[in-house]
Amino acid sequence: MSLPRVLQVDETNTSYPRLTSSVIPEFGDILHDPDSFAQIQDMVVLNTTQFLSPELVYGNELDVEIIVEPCLCECGIYVLSDGHAMTEFTKIGVVFQQNTVYVNTENSSLDNSTYKGQDQIYVHNWNGNTENIKLRVIIDHSIIEVFVNNGINVITERVYPTLSSSLNVGLYANNGNCIFKTIQAWNVNAIFDNIASPPDVKENNDMSQIRLQFSLTYFALVKFFDCCMLKQKYNVPCLGILI
DSSP states (O other): OOOOEEEEEEOOSSSSOEEEEEEOTHHHHHHBOGGGOEEEEEEEEESSEEEOOTTTSBSSEEEEEEEEOOOSSEEEEEEEEOGGGOSSOEEEEEEGGGTEEEEEOTTSOSOTTSOOOEEEEEOTTOOTTTSOEEEEEEEETTEEEEEETTTTEEEEEEOOOOOTTTTEEEEEEESSEEEEEEEEEEEBOOSSTTOOOGGGSOOOHHHHHHHHHHHHHHHHHHHHHHHHHHHHHHTOOHHHHHO
16 A cells, blocks of 8 residues: 555646646654654765664655765665664665666565565656755555655555564665765654565565556556546647657
8 A cells, every 4th residue: 555645737848737646744743753864975985885873764664855966976865774784675776877877675584585676767857967856755564655856757566575673764776986966864653554474475476467457457447547537728738648
C-alpha cells in the first residue's frame, strides 16, 4: 500500500500541462517526529560512499529530502543499509547525463525468495546538465516511495531486509564528485500499524507482475481522465497531456 497522494496539474516549461503526484500535506504535520529533525548543508562526496551518523539519520521509518547539484558522475543515496559491510542496501540514484532516476533493489535482502530488480525513469521537464534535482524518499519498513522534483515522477518499491542492522543511510558518488546541496530528514511514526512481518507478505515474481499490471492500469486510467478534464481547458490533443 502506498501513501495517500494529491494529484494536481502543474504548468511546465513546455506548452503542455503536467500531472504531478505528491504526498498529502498532512503527512508531515501528523507523522513527522519534530525532535528527530536533521539538516546537512553542502555536503561533498568525493567518488566514494559516506554514511550519515546514526545520531542524525537512522531507521526504517524515515522521510528524507535531498537536493543534488548537477555533476558528471552517478550519485545518490543508500537506505535500509547495514552500513560499511554493504551486505544489504537499497540504492536510489541519479544519472544526470541521462536525465534519469533509478531505484535498485538487487541487494535489498539476503532472502532470495523476494523480488529484486531496478526501476529507472526518465525525468521530464528537467535538464540534468544544468539543474538541481530534488528527491524525497519516504520509508515505512518494507515500503519505499521516491518523489522526484515535487512529484513529476514517483517510484514505489517493496523491499525486505533481513538484518537488524539494515537501518543506515548513506550518500554515494561514482566516477566523480557530487555536492548534496541540502539533506533534510525526519523520523516518521508508523504509517500502517499491525502490518504483517515481511516473511508473511513476500511477493513472488507472479505477484510482482500482477502488481505491475495493476499499477500500469491505474496509471492509464488516471491519465485518461486527466486528458478528458483538461482537453477542453487547454485545447491540446490528449497526446500532449499523456507524454
